[in-house]
Amino acid sequence: MTITDVGDRTAVTGHELRDRAFRLRQRMMAMAADKGEGYIAQGLGIADLLAVAYFRQLRFDPAWPDWPERDRFVLSTGHYSIAMYAVLAELGVLSEEDIATYGLNGSDLPMSTFDETPGVEITGGSLGHGLGQGVGMALGLRLDGSPARVMVELSDGELQEGSTWEAAMSAGSFALANLTAVVDCNGIQADGPMVLAMEPVADKWRAFGWAVEEVDGNDIDQLCRAFDALDAHPDRPKVLIARTTPGCGIPTLMARERAHFVRVAEGEWASLIEELEAARG
Template sequence: MTVIATTTDHALSTQQLRDKSYALRQRMMNMAADKGEGYIAQGLGIADVLAVVYFRQLRFDARNPEWAERDRFVLSTGHYSVALYAVLAELGILGDDEIATYGLNGSALPMSTFDETPGVEITGGSLGHGLGQGVGMALGLRLDGSDAKVIVELSDGELQEGSTWEAAMSAASFRCGNLTALVDCNGIQADGPMVLDMEPIADKWASFGWAVAEVNGNDIGELCAAFDQLDAVTDRPKVIVARTTPGYGVPTLVNRERAHFVRVEPGEWASLVKELENNRV
């Protein structure tokens, strides 16, 4: 069985991981190009995080997404689906013809994820549930004697949900050392900036008994260092607070006031794609 990546196989260089994140952004832009609207800004913002998770951290088999010993990645923010589909396409789990249908009526790849899509662990859409499901997975794997781990992505907006903190308390109480949370802190929610002031976010997680690292979520080096730091922690859950920029790599989208659900005017997309090409790092 071919394992794509393991926590002990850090063969890709920092630049190679940057190349992966750029490839993911390219795929997202291509997927969204003719839709005129979508959650593209969040996808662009989290591409670096997903590049490190999938091409450095996770243990899985792309030929068999249901492999029992796989590490689990839970995308709690189901509307970030364009980013996850881009990863699954980069791995060959989803085909180019399939991802071309993203967001279309009748497509198997809706704008919010559901768990019938190969490589997708949970149905998304209603926020505040991903961490709780991740805790359940972590406990189940431990009971089964598996050494697989669980990584849960969630947003700063979800920190306003009480269910998130109930799950955080449970994970710490059960000492889920096989669980890592990734908080995408991009500062936005549906109607604009965050409604509630959740800061200091890192301190809150620490007070709940989690091991914490806080990083620039668009810096591959910082992300890798954070995972290396937290991989050594095995007696409690871990969390990476990743500060990301919506629309990262495309300045026009970065500067757009309403970035949660982006609408793109006809004829504008080609210039946005060019911006991405010009801002490759």
């Protein structure tokens, strides 16, 4: 299903979205299975969020380069690429042959995104820049009189970057109602737990003039209700703070303390995939 009109959202059920999220996790595990390592935990953590964003919220079509009124999705945390590629494969933008090259030398699907990959808006990886680029896109679209919207995914780790708050202040000052930020608050960064104390996150965004909703980012129903609540604020930028669990859907990975870059022993992938299937019920 492709969302090409806002009114189509009501036709998408929670059951359908949960099924989408499960298929995204299946695709991620298949992509990662022969690599032995990677950013799989974060990808599993935002599967529910991406399912709701792409299959309920965004006006997006596989022919996106030729559709100027398409909504833009900016993945600031480029190392979450495995989740982005799973979505693009589900949409038909990337082929199964493309997906099979994930993370290989010379592939158009590197472990951190770049904008030459079909369906990817920006080069990600150097954190703290995605929201600023999203602000620029939203301003440009408004100047063009376009109805297109911009959604920027960023991490709680990026909230430690000054450039993120410069962008947040700019969006509030310009009243960029066509901009939505989604903050993946999973509590981790490269070497373990967050270094800086960022709470209360929601109050910080409110102080910059944003409409704010805060939810369990692995609960499809909460995500849907939160996006609907944000739509009730047509006069300012919006932010959804999603509290996610790295490795969501696979208990063994959810229990790991070091989940930023996961290393998996040879032969362990099969058991992890079995856990994913079993956890679905």
